[in-house]
Amino acid sequence: MRVESMSPGARWLYALKPASWPKVLVPALCGQAVGAAVAGRISAGALAFGALWMIADVAFVVLLNDWGDREVDALKRRMFPDGSSPKTIPDGILPAHALLLAGLGAGAAALLVAWGAGAALDRPLLLPLTALALLVFAAYTLPPLRLNYRGGGELLEMAGVGGVLPLLHAYAQCGALAPAWLAALLPGLLLCALASALASGLSDEQSDRAGGKRTAATLLGNAATRRATEALVGLGALLWPAASLLGDAAPPPWSVAPATAVALCFRARLVRRSAAAVTNAFAAQAAYKRELHRAIWGGTTALAAAVLAAGLRAGRGAA
Incomplete structure (x- = not known):
């Protein structure tokens, strides 16, 4: 892949890493399905919330993860120049500040979607659950905690992906927290x-x-x-x-x-x-x-x- 020939749209699509999205989308879908099963019906409003929220959340996670890992990504490219695909920041696909601003904007969008859906669906806990999901990721890769560097990042990912995501989306469907x-x-x-x-x-x-x-x-x-x-x-x-x-x-x-x-x-x-x-x-x-x-x-x-x-x-x- 020739980075210099990529269009702006292609650069952002590459940075968003669509192939990695199922890691977050699948547990969210499972939460929606179990919530609808418990309620005995499918809420179209909860599905719409889930789709919009997941777009914002995936962008928040993927972009800020690249920003947080930019130094170790650059180190890997130096150690194994032919051993991995191009890295978004070290290979000049997008600048670090662009990923930081876009990632923070995506997190704000996720909070806004949760606030609106919480009011529309009578789900007051959507906003605090969204804040919890974003904080789990922030503790994983962003300073000052950066637990993926200090140790325990895998356990934090387990809690966020395997716990918070399905719980949030099940709650959107059925109104029960657990x-x-x-x-x-x-x-x-x-x-x-x-x-x-x-x-x-x-x-x-x-x-x-x-x-x-x-x-x-x-x-x-x-x-x-x-x-x-x-x-x-x-x-x-x-x-x-x-x-x-x-x-x-x-x-x-x-x-x-x-x-x-x-x-x-x-x-x-x-x-x-x-x-x-x-x-x-x-x-x-x-x-x-x-x-x-x-x-x-x-x-x-x-x-x-x-x-x-x-x-x-x-x-x-x-x-």
């Missing part, structure tokens, strides 16, 4: 989010270590991080059918079985690719993470669809 069905499924979602967070550091292991970041990959090494990733995604998928044994407090077993089957199928493929995904084997690591994403995103999407069908079929009342 509807029983979502509470039953949340442990599995949290473990899958943690698996994704651990694996995201594999390709940056050496540059992150050189840049002073404390991640699972820099502290435990490549092999231990892969083993933990594979264990977490498998356990997360198995917790969904286990949760269905809780009776009325959880979705019926038939609605979670497809999600577990999808996740475990792709986990098996993930394990087969594991041995090749060693340190600095960037192509093999990318293939490894594709299977992980298929396990998590495919399993969670199947979970959302089947649980929604179960809730609408049962005609459940609001939680």
Whole structure:
């Protein structure tokens, strides 16, 4: 890719990284689906809020993450000039100040959307939940906390992606802060989010270590991080059918079985690719993470669809 020939629109599209959006969109969709299942109907207003909010939130996260990581990204480009795709700031695709201003503007837009939807949908907690979601990310990558550098960033990502996002979107649909069905499924979602967070550091292991970041990959090494990733995604998928044994407090077993089957199928493929995904084997690591994403995103999407069908079929009342 020749950076100098890119149009302004292409530069911003590249900076927004659409391929990474499902990491945030899928758990939000799951929250919407479970909330609608609990309510027994789909709220078009909540769906509209979810779509607008997610555009703003994804832009906030992606742009400010690049701004916060600009120094270690530049270090990785120097260490491995041919080992990764161009980085937004170090490779001159967009200047740092443009990403900072656009990211902050996107965060303000997310707050504004939540305020408006909270009034329109009678969901007063949408604004504080949005503020919590933005603060979780700020603590992850922005000063002064920068927990992705100090240590514990993966746990913070687990809480934000696997917990706050589905809770916020379920609340938008049904008006319950922690509807029983979502509470039953949340442990599995949290473990899958943690698996994704651990694996995201594999390709940056050496540059992150050189840049002073404390991640699972820099502290435990490549092999231990892969083993933990594979264990977490498998356990997360198995917790969904286990949760269905809780009776009325959880979705019926038939609605979670497809999600577990999808996740475990792709986990098996993930394990087969594991041995090749060693340190600095960037192509093999990318293939490894594709299977992980298929396990998590495919399993969670199947979970959302089947649980929604179960809730609408049962005609459940609001939680």
